[in-house]
Amino acid sequence: MKTSATVLSFLAIVFFLSASASNLPSLLHPLKVPRLPDISSFEDDLSYSLYQHSCSGVEGIIYRKVKEWVKKDPTLAPSLMRLHFHDCAVRRCDASILLDHKGSEKSANVSKSLRGFEVINDIKAAVEKKCPKTVSCADILTAAARDATVLAGGPFWTIPFGRKDGRVSLAKEAAKVPMGRESITNLIEFFQSKGLNVLDLVVLSGAHTIGRSKCESVQYRLYDYKGTKKPDPSIDPQYLNYLRRKCRWASEDVYLDATTPHKFDTQYYQNLKKKMGLLSTDQLLYGDSRTKPIADAFVFRFFPFLQPIQCLHGEACKYSGLHISR
Numbered sequence: 001m002k003t004s005a006t007v008l009s010f011l012a013i014v015f016f017l018s019a020s021a022s023n024l025p026s027l028l029h030p031l032k033v034p035r036l037p038d039i040s041s042f043e044d045d046l047s048y049s050l051y052q053h054s055c056s057g058v059e060g061i062i063y064r065k066v067k068e069w070v071k072k073d074p075t076l077a078p079s080l081m082r083l084h085f086h087d088c089a090v091r092r093c094d095a096s097i098l099l100d101h102k103g104s105e106k107s108a109n110v111s112k113s114l115r116g117f118e119v120i121n122d123i124k125a126a127v128e129k130k131c132p133k134t135v136s137c138a139d140i141l142t143a144a145a146r147d148a149t150v151l152a153g154g155p156f157w158t159i160p161f162g163r164k165d166g167r168v169s170l171a172k173e174a175a176k177v178p179m180g181r182e183s184i185t186n187l188i189e190f191f192q193s194k195g196l197n198v199l200d201l202v203v204l205s206g207a208h209t210i211g212r213s214k215c216e217s218v219q220y221r222l223y224d225y226k227g228t229k230k231p232d233p234s235i236d237p238q239y240l241n242y243l244r245r246k247c248r249w250a251s252e253d254v255y256l257d258a259t260t261p262h263k264f265d266t267q268y269y270q271n272l273k274k275k276m277g278l279l280s281t282d283q284l285l286y287g288d289s290r291t292k293p294i295a296d297a298f299v300f301r302f303f304p305f306l307q308p309i310q311c312l313h314g315e316a317c318k319y320s321g322l323h324i325s326r
């Protein structure tokens with residue numbers, strides 16, 4: 001039940017981004033998720049009420065800042081989501097991606113197109129002003145990624161707080177984060193090493209419903225795939241033409257979801273069915289018997305996607321069919 005609720009609500013992102021999947025609401029009965037004061041602790045020492053007294057209103061500060069930045073530059077919303085993924089993908093969600101010294105995660109090749117650092121710095125400065133030395137950067141990044149998701153039209157979820165900032169940040173560890181050329185077995189193993197399963201892999205890959213990639217990550221699929229002198233056969237011919245035109249230069253940007261690039265929806269999975277996955281790792285999800293049935297569940301809208309109807313900080317957040325009180 002826990003697992004199906006995760007998929008149903010697409011909020012499995014929470015699994016990874018804020019480790020609170022165990023509190024996901026069921027669609028079968030409109031469920032009232034307990035209010036913050038009702039929940040005192042969470043596994044791993046995370047707590048929904050940690051900052052209630054020590055820094056009340058911190059989520060409001062974060063949300064307003066993210067909103068301000070995303071209004072100026074909407075491309076920052078996907079970038080913040082990805083920044084959080086890359087933080088959590090090395091060690092744990094400990095803000096180690098933000099450390100800026102020689103040989104840190106940030107200096108790794110896989111991190112070179114990460115964006116949104118200035119947003120986190122700006123939020124941190126504002127939060128420090130209100131409550132010095134209280135809120136970790138890891139918590140700020142986690143909440144900022146959630147808010148970016150909401151601002152992009154995606155779902156809202158509650159976040160337990162208490163992540164500790166790490167001091168170790170090594171480029172060689174970041175080098176293990178997938179870049180788009182891995183096999184499904186590699187991806188499953190990587191996710192497993194983080195305590196995530198195949199379902200999480202398929203659901204979280206759905207974050208590629210928005211945002212962009214550098215053409216560098218796909219050019220190898222377009223002309224001489226694996227030395228065949230032919231393109232990757234798993235690309236739709238029309239989409240291939242589009243990509244060849246769009247990706248003349250490695251430095252060009254191309255949307256991860258060619259159909260609805262700015263909308264946080266399940267079109268990403270429809271694209272995979274039409275052989276329009278941008279990254280090889282996206283398309284492979286639809287070509288492997290371990291992941292295809294899960295992707296298909298989204299294609300056939302077996303799992304309804306929840307659109308937030310109203311979501312204001314500090315107020316009730318309503319989704320179709322269920323209410324989440326904060």
Ligand code: HEM
Pocket residue numbers: 013075078079080081082085113114115178179180181187201204205207208210211212213214215217256279281
């Ligand atoms: C499953 C393994 C994954 C692989 C191989 C992968 C790979 C990539 C690559 C190559 C890019 C383009 C980077 C660039 O050229 O700038 C990208 C972008 C992105 N990724 Fe992933 N990713 C994975 C999982 C995730 C997860 C779990 C999330 C979040 C939950 C995520 C969120 C994003 C977002 C939002 C973008 C767009 C960033 C932007 O527009 O700035 N990815 N990913």
